[in-house]
Amino acid sequence: MPDQEMTTEAMRDAPAQKPLRADAQRNRDRLVEVAAQMFASDGVDASLEEIAKRAGVGIGTLYRHFPTREHLVEVVYRREVEGLCHAAEELAREHPADVALELWMQRFVDYIATKRGLATSLRLLLTTNSTLFSDTSGRVSGAMRSLIEAAAASGKIRAEVDASDVMHALGGIYSAPNTPDWRERSGRLVKLLMDGLRFGARQAD
Amino acid sequence: MPDQEMTTEAMRDAPAQKPLRADAQRNRDRLVEVAAQMFASDGVDASLEEIAKRAGVGIGTLYRHFPTREHLVEVVYRREVEGLCHAAEELAREHPADVALELWMQRFVDYIATKRGLATSLRLLLTTNSTLFSDTSGRVSGAMRSLIEAAAASGKIRAEVDASDVMHALGGIYSAPNTPDWRERSGRLVKLLMDGLRFGARQAD
DNA sequence: CACTAAAACGGAGGTGCCTCCGTTTATTTA
DNA sequence: TAAATAAACGGAGGCACCTCCGTTTTAGTG
Numbered sequence: 001m002p003d004q005e006m007t008t009e010a011m012r013d014a015p016a017q018k019p020l021r022a023d024a025q026r027n028r029d030r031l032v033e034v035a036a037q038m039f040a041s042d043g044v045d046a047s048l049e050e051i052a053k054r055a056g057v058g059i060g061t062l063y064r065h066f067p068t069r070e071h072l073v074e075v076v077y078r079r080e081v082e083g084l085c086h087a088a089e090e091l092a093r094e095h096p097a098d099v100a101l102e103l104w105m106q107r108f109v110d111y112i113a114t115k116r117g118l119a120t121s122l123r124l125l126l127t128t129n130s131t132l133f134s135d136t137s138g139r140v141s142g143a144m145r146s147l148i149e150a151a152a153a154s155g156k157i158r159a160e161v162d163a164s165d166v167m168h169a170l171g172g173i174y175s176a177p178n179t180p181d182w183r184e185r186s187g188r189l190v191k192l193l194m195d196g197l198r199f200g201a202r203q204a205d
Numbered sequence: 206m207p208d209q210e211m212t213t214e215a216m217r218d219a220p221a222q223k224p225l226r227a228d229a230q231r232n233r234d235r236l237v238e239v240a241a242q243m244f245a246s247d248g249v250d251a252s253l254e255e256i257a258k259r260a261g262v263g264i265g266t267l268y269r270h271f272p273t274r275e276h277l278v279e280v281v282y283r284r285e286v287e288g289l290c291h292a293a294e295e296l297a298r299e300h301p302a303d304v305a306l307e308l309w310m311q312r313f314v315d316y317i318a319t320k321r322g323l324a325t326s327l328r329l330l331l332t333t334n335s336t337l338f339s340d341t342s343g344r345v346s347g348a349m350r351s352l353i354e355a356a357a358a359s360g361k362i363r364a365e366v367d368a369s370d371v372m373h374a375l376g377g378i379y380s381a382p383n384t385p386d387w388r389e390r391s392g393r394l395v396k397l398l399m400d401g402l403r404f405g406a407r408q409a410d
Numbered sequence: 411c412a413c414t415a416a417a418a419c420g421g422a423g424g425t426g427c428c429t430c431c432g433t434t435t436a437t438t439t440a
Numbered sequence: 441t442a443a444a445t446a447a448a449c450g451g452a453g454g455c456a457c458c459t460c461c462g463t464t465t466t467a468g469t470g
Contacts, residue, residue: 020418023465024417024419024466027418048456048457050456058421059458060420060459061418061419064419069457225448228448228449229447255426262449262450269449272428
């Protein structure tokens, strides 16, 4: 395992500020939770008032925690990335390496879908707040790398494959958008990719 | 005069659509005019309703002409660039080459100031609509180039100077921002730059 | 426990956004 | 010039944003 993990790991959860009061933390969590759902279903322009209502708090509370829509979007996005990376570890623990990789890639597709949904705001955020971009893309590619290396090492997929090649292949998901069947297309792409990776592997199973 | 002018000149005013009705054209012009002022004084977040009111039209009219705030911003910005380039020609006609250059640079400072004001929206527009960026930056640097070459040719400023060097020097204006005395600073920078350019020129005057 | 200071809550209210459609106006035709 | 029609106008209305501040809750302290 390379040294890169440490730096990202170090600044995990605590933004170096005194812990929130219990009720505040509770409300904050609910807000992020609900916002994630709403952004996913209705796009980034989802009504903040609606988010507050569904989270069972007043609009004032929402604004105290997230002074602008962008703040909220950023937090949701980071959480998304966090979840994706966490899933990588979990899947690796609970499935054979190749299956873990495949399942994770399917989940990656969902992540990209979200990212698309957030398009405009995210683009702005990613150019404005350059930390965000480097942080998250680093974490995601790190997660993918581990899965691929593990799968290769276990002999479930061909050994010579390079993580960055796979990443590159998945690039297509990112760019080819906007049709209503995008989702299925991407699913098929992942399957196709996995077949390719499995083909000629040491231990076919 | 190089050949570059023709291409830009060709697509001057007519966006290849049937001419507006007289009243529509009038209102549109007023809207852009007023919007330019308001954006300059109040920032891009100036109220659209206020703009409509000051232009003496209903809000509906504004939205018919400019379906989104971004449309309006873009048009205003293009107009700004247009004006800047036009000024270059005019100044060149009415002043000695070095004076023309200096006056134009002062005006360039104003332009940058506007651009700063529009910051967020513009950044988004410039990454979204890549035509906008290439169009305008091309036109502006073209204008500057002509002025500098003319001044160099006339012997009013040193001959060996390269237009892109000057552009680069002006870059400082772009990056060093946000103090309240920004304006004066920039003015002084331009003067300084001109002194440097004049020093050792063939024809001191 | 009771008390208190500090922190968090929440929603009323003022403002801006943007759509929709009945009314007005410019232009064309006879 | 008058009538017809296509185009443009404009503002009411509904919704979302976001601030402000009186009320409520939490977490210490005696």
